[in-house]
Amino acid sequence: MKPFSVFSLQDKQDLSKVASFEHSRFLAGGTNLVDLMKHQIEEPDQIVDLSGWQEAHQISESDHKVTIGALVTNTELADFAYRQPTLSLLSQALLAGATVQLRNRATTGGNLLQRTRCYYFYDTTKACNKREPGSGCAALDGFNRIHAVLGTSEHCIASHPSDMATAMTALDATVHTMNAAGEVRHIPVRELYTLPGDTPHIETQLGADELITAVSINKTARGTQIYQKVRDRSSYAFALVSVACAMHVKDGIIENINLAFGGVGSRPWHAKSAEDYLRGKSATEALFSQAADVELSAAKGSGGNDFKIPMLKRTLVHVLGQAASHQQQHPDHEGAIHVR
Amino acid sequence: MSSITINGQTHGLPQDPRTTLLDFMHQHLQLFGAKKGCDHGQCGACTVLVDGERMNACLLLTFQLAGKSIVTIEGLASDDELHPLQQAFIDNDAFQCGFCTSGQICSGVALKSELEKNRPSTLWFDPDYTKTEDVKERLSGNLCRCGAYPHIIDAVSICTDEQEA
Ligand SMILES: Cc1cc2nc3c(=O)[nH]c(=O)nc-3n(C[C@H](O)[C@H](O)[C@H](O)COP(=O)(O)OP(=O)(O)OC[C@H]3O[C@@H](n4cnc5c(N)ncnc54)[C@H](O)[C@@H]3O)c2cc1C
Ligand code: SF4
Ligand code: FES
Ligand code: FES
Numbered sequence: 231m232k233p234f235s236v237f238s239l240q241d242k243q244d245l246s247k248v249a250s251f252e253h254s255r256f257l258a259g260g261t262n263l264v265d266l267m268k269h270q271i272e273e274p275d276q277i278v279d280l281s282g283w284q285e286a287h288q289i290s291e292s293d294h295k296v297t298i299g300a301l302v303t304n305t306e307l308a309d310f311a312y313r314q315p316t317l318s319l320l321s322q323a324l325l326a327g328a329t330v331q332l333r334n335r336a337t338t339g340g341n342l343l344q345r346t347r348c349y350y351f352y353d354t355t356k357a358c359n360k361r362e363p364g365s366g367c368a369a370l371d372g373f374n375r376i377h378a379v380l381g382t383s384e385h386c387i388a389s390h391p392s393d394m395a396t397a398m399t400a401l402d403a404t405v406h407t408m409n410a411a412g413e414v415r416h417i418p419v420r421e422l423y424t425l426p427g428d429t430p431h432i433e434t435q436l437g438a439d440e441l442i443t444a445v446s447i448n449k450t451a452r453g454t455q456i457y458q459k460v461r462d463r464s465s466y467a468f469a470l471v472s473v474a475c476a477m478h479v480k481d482g483i484i485e486n487i488n489l490a491f492g493g494v495g496s497r498p499w500h501a502k503s504a505e506d507y508l509r510g511k512s513a514t515e516a517l518f519s520q521a522a523d524v525e526l527s528a529a530k531g532s533g534g535n536d537f538k539i540p541m542l543k544r545t546l547v548h549v550l551g552q553a554a555s556h557q558q559q560h561p562d563h564e565g566a567i568h569v570r
Numbered sequence: 571m572s573s574i575t576i577n578g579q580t581h582g583l584p585q586d587p588r589t590t591l592l593d594f595m596h597q598h599l600q601l602f603g604a605k606k607g608c609d610h611g612q613c614g615a616c617t618v619l620v621d622g623e624r625m626n627a628c629l630l631l632t633f634q635l636a637g638k639s640i641v642t643i644e645g646l647a648s649d650d651e652l653h654p655l656q657q658a659f660i661d662n663d664a665f666q667c668g669f670c671t672s673g674q675i676c677s678g679v680a681l682k683s684e685l686e687k688n689r690p691s692t693l694w695f696d697p698d699y700t701k702t703e704d705v706k707e708r709l710s711g712n713l714c715r716c717g718a719y720p721h722i723i724d725a726v727s728i729c730t731d732e733q734e735a
Contacts, residue, residue, distance in 0.1 A: 231588045233586075233588065234587065234588070236587050236633065257631070257634070260629055260630065260631055260634065261611055261626075261629050264590070264629050264630075264631060265610050265611060265629060268609065268610065277587070279633070279634060281634040305623075305689070308689075308690065309689050309690065312690040312694070318695075321690065322692065322695055325690060325691060325692035326692050328711075329614065329710055329711025330624060330677070330680070330681070330684065330708055330711055331611075331614060331617055331624050331625050331626045331677070331711045332611060332626065332629075332711065334620075334623045334624060334625050335625045335626070335629065335630070465692075465706075465707055465710035466710040466711060566695055567695065568693075568695040568696035568697075
């Protein structure tokens with residue numbers, strides 16, 4: 231690990247006291263950044279340590295919305311959201327990720343900004359445009375079983391690994407930030423991440439001095455929710471494919487639908503075309519299959535990950551079917567359910 | 571608050587901010603109970619309790635832990651008596667080479683308190699989940715290359731059941 235200096239942030243106002251944000255990284259739980267620093271993939275000269283920032287550990291609630299401080303741990307958030315029917319999808323996604331040890335340490339802000347698990351990104355002897363812009367992409371004709379099929383470019387096919395961010399994308403969460411000049415932004419999580427294009431090293435629209443302060447989610451009713459994660463083993467593995475779904479069906483008609491995919495997109499994938507196709511129509515298996523085709527029409531495999539396209543379709547159709555039949559059996563049901 | 575408490579003893583923080591808790595314990599304090607299996611958060615052999623919560627010591631930078639209280643496998647037993655879960659590991663033959671054991675036991679100790687706090691696992695969304703499946707899911711962060719899982723699950727299950735009784 232390369233040596234670094236430490237600035238200890240006690241309050242978000244302290245951002246203005248940081249002399250420079252060049253070669254600087256915010257450090258929250260460190261479960262991703264410390265790992266990458268050990269591999270010398272991340273080599274910051276300065277760490278802005280967030281562990282003394284007390285205010286960011288709070289979850290606050292109003293009648294309409296929940297605001298989650300950036301340092302709320304994945305365990306705390308899963309525990310909280312489990313007991314909130316309109317948000318329990320988020321709990322299901324968080325608890326499907328990593329392990330208890332990691333979730334106890336990982337934070338809300340850090341989870342959103344965790345980096346890809348692409349093998350070549352981790353291997354400093356290989357070409358990687360994300361790690362070293364302009365060097366090429368070893369994954370394109372290498373092992374690319376875990377890579378993305380949506381939103382990729384010829385410069386990078388890495389998938390975004392977060393389960394939490396996928397659920398937050400479905401729930402249309404808002405990310406709150408502040409920069410060193412004290413400017414505050416409220417960014418829909420659906421707009422936080424940029425597509426790789428020819429700049430895969432840029433992953434979000436955040437500036438180097440821009441701190442995530444909190445994430446807020448409206449408490450509107452969303453109906454039956456399902457986070458279905460398909461992976462190589464049933465625990466402690468990243469998603470090959472995941473579907474986050476919330477559906478409200480009334481008299482056989484899909485009144486409201488929220489959909490996002492994990493493991494398949496270069497960012498947590500908001501399945502907007504599928505949502506638009508489904509909304510207002512009668513919930514049938516044929517419709518679900520058509521909606522999957524609409525969303526997946528632009529999907530592109532790279533060889534090793536070709537299987538993800540049919541796997542995503544099957545998972546989506548299954549999840550939509552389970553959510554719809556639960557809504558029909560239990561009208562006005564609100565909350566996450568388990569499906570096999 | 572530039573100190574850290576480990577098994578009841580207070581220590582100054584290491585000079586170099588790059589020092590992980592695991593390396594600090596191994597290289598500065600001669601505490602070798604927590605093991606280094608992977609050094610990347612992927613195996614759980616380094617599991618310790620930080621203010622009672624289990625975490626991977628290999629991914630913790632020590633300077634971030636000022637004021638925290640750490641318990642490792644070395645701190646679980648009292649005077650002459652083993653911790654009940656340590657005893658259960660012996661009684662159930664829950665290890666082979668023993669390399670994962672200190673992490674498994676720290677994890678199991680925390681698991682018990684997490685159940686007492688009613689913390690959900692992903693299985694809780696399934697009304698038909700079994701206690702054994704739940705223990706397995708909650709212990710998935712501790713790998714055992716010897717494959718001693720069945721007896722590890724037995725030892726931890728026996729201890730958590732006793733707690734509930
Ligand atoms: C073995 C292993 C398995 C895993 N499995 C899964 C899985 O199945 N599913 C899953 O979703 N995740 C998984 N993870 C990833 C884990 O969820 C992330 O490492 C974790 O959420 C990161 O949070 P952190 O607080 O530790 O972030 P850090 O490591 O501290 O930071 C990560 C990034 O976010 C930035 N950052 C942190 N906080 C802020 C802030 N407030 N404002 C601006 N920038 C910030 C940092 O600068 C850094 O770039 C796994 C990790 C490991 C090691
Ligand atoms: S897919 Fe992206 S992260 Fe992976 S090697 Fe190619 S450029 Fe790097
Ligand atoms: S040594 Fe820490 S998880 Fe493997
Ligand atoms: S007993 Fe050998 S690794 Fe678990």
